[in-house]
Amino acid sequence: MYKYHCLNPISGVGLEQFTEDYVPVSDAKAADAVLVRSTSMHEMELGPDLKAIGRAGAGVNNIPLERCSENGVVVFNTPGANANGVKELVIAGMLLASRDIIGGINWVQENEEDGNIAKDAEKAKKAFAGCELDGKKLGVIGLGAIGVLVANAATHLGMEVYGYDPYVSVDSAWRLSRSIRHAKTVDEIYKDCDYITIHVPALDSTKGMIDADALNLMKKGIVVLNFARDVLVDEEAMIDALLSGHVKHYVTDFPTPAMAGVKGAIVIPHLGASTEESEDNCAKMAVKQIRNYLEHGNITNAVNFPDCDMGYKGDNARIVLLHHNIPNMLGQFTRVLAEENLNIADLANKSKGEFAYTMIDIDSEVPEGVTDELLKIEGVRRVRIIE
Numbered sequence: 001m002y003k004y005h006c007l008n009p010i011s012g013v014g015l016e017q018f019t020e021d022y023v024p025v026s027d028a029k030a031a032d033a034v035l036v037r038s039t040s041m042h043e044m045e046l047g048p049d050l051k052a053i054g055r056a057g058a059g060v061n062n063i064p065l066e067r068c069s070e071n072g073v074v075v076f077n078t079p080g081a082n083a084n085g086v087k088e089l090v091i092a093g094m095l096l097a098s099r100d101i102i103g104g105i106n107w108v109q110e111n112e113e114d115g116n117i118a119k120d121a122e123k124a125k126k127a128f129a130g131c132e133l134d135g136k137k138l139g140v141i142g143l144g145a146i147g148v149l150v151a152n153a154a155t156h157l158g159m160e161v162y163g164y165d166p167y168v169s170v171d172s173a174w175r176l177s178r179s180i181r182h183a184k185t186v187d188e189i190y191k192d193c194d195y196i197t198i199h200v201p202a203l204d205s206t207k208g209m210i211d212a213d214a215l216n217l218m219k220k221g222i223v224v225l226n227f228a229r230d231v232l233v234d235e236e237a238m239i240d241a242l243l244s245g246h247v248k249h250y251v252t253d254f255p256t257p258a259m260a261g262v263k264g265a266i267v268i269p270h271l272g273a274s275t276e277e278s279e280d281n282c283a284k285m286a287v288k289q290i291r292n293y294l295e296h297g298n299i300t301n302a303v304n305f306p307d308c309d310m311g312y313k314g315d316n317a318r319i320v321l322l323h324h325n326i327p328n329m330l331g332q333f334t335r336v337l338a339e340e341n342l343n344i345a346d347l348a349n350k351s352k353g354e355f356a357y358t359m360i361d362i363d364s365e366v367p368e369g370v371t372d373e374l375l376k377i378e379g380v381r382r383v384r385i386i387e
């Protein structure tokens, strides 16, 4: 029996994929698996049984990844599962920044009692005129699941699209429309584009990337869209640029007290992934990955451990070990198993950065005490025996 806890509301379509072997628990500290969306887990204690965290979404900056790795907790996310939801809102954001739809709708609401509203609207509407996207230059920074969809969609709106991503994956490169132009430096995007949208993760290397220097390179009247994370943009510099009129609109999915209400800022309450389809997709993917890990030890789409898959666990017992990526680990594991006269039927070992994962199928039962012996090996963070 496995226990799971949801830190945020998770779509029922996903949760119903847990079998009767899974029970929800109200205390996260008692859970084998935690499902989360944007709740910050940085201050949370990790329970002793916690083996997996499923981020039903893309960004994992709300999860203490290093602490999870050290505790042998695998953190999964759901790459691409909410990308279409975000893409559609980015397109809406570009339209909101180009046509004064918000100003116009507000005018209608303010004049709802006006019996002459149809005629007055024809006079008032000149205050809400805008421009079209067709023919404008869009720069997309980060060509992952979301960036590729945004870039491709924008070409269908007649935009001239430039993409920048020095680490673009082969998968993304295949999905990118041939009409997207390759920007070799981010400065090209800053200097040349009319609209700039960022789709990179919040990392030490990306935090504050849109700072005063970047903004100064941009054209006067630029529209900047941020549906990635607030910390990517230096907020003070952005507010100055909005107030001076250098930035026409900053469309952001991340409200902060300082940005809410600033003239020119179009602030949305983090709705990018809040669609029925995205919520269902993310929940289904997160549950599937958690189940595959808990029941079979297979890892798919983890952010802190390598992907590793030995298929369905059959009748053999499967030992899985989460450990540091240091020399002679396999030698030490097999020595412990040999001392118990255990025969290895299959074995896989993969590494990712400082951590590694080993799966070993044994063609007999695993005697008590083996877990403790394996745990004594320096660098081993967790041992699970799946019988």
Ligand SMILES: NC(=O)C1=CN([C@@H]2O[C@H](COP(=O)(O)OP(=O)(O)OC[C@H]3O[C@@H](n4cnc5c(N)ncnc54)[C@H](O)[C@@H]3O)[C@@H](O)[C@H]2O)C=CC1
Residues within 6 Å of the ligand: 057, 058, 059, 060, 079, 080, 082, 083, 086, 141, 142, 143, 144, 145, 146, 147, 164, 165, 166, 167, 168, 169, 172, 199, 200, 201, 202, 205, 206, 227, 228, 229, 253, 270, 271, 272, 273, 274
């Ligand atoms: N507003 C919302 O509701 C949502 C926001 N997000 C945010 O959007 C981010 C991106 O999401 P996905 O596209 O699904 O992730 P992804 O991992 O598929 O793509 C990220 C891309 O950024 C690129 N990248 C990393 N550092 C870069 C740099 N310095 N310059 C240029 N490119 C760089 C990577 O190579 C990768 O291709 C997430 O990390 C999350 O923070 C994601 C989903 C929903």
Ligand SMILES: O=C(O)C(=O)COP(=O)(O)O
Residues within 6 Å of the ligand: 037, 038, 039, 056, 057, 058, 059, 060, 082, 270, 272, 273, 274
């Ligand atoms: O997937 C992401 O990174 C998001 O920002 C979506 O967050 P949410 O699941 O809507 O709280």
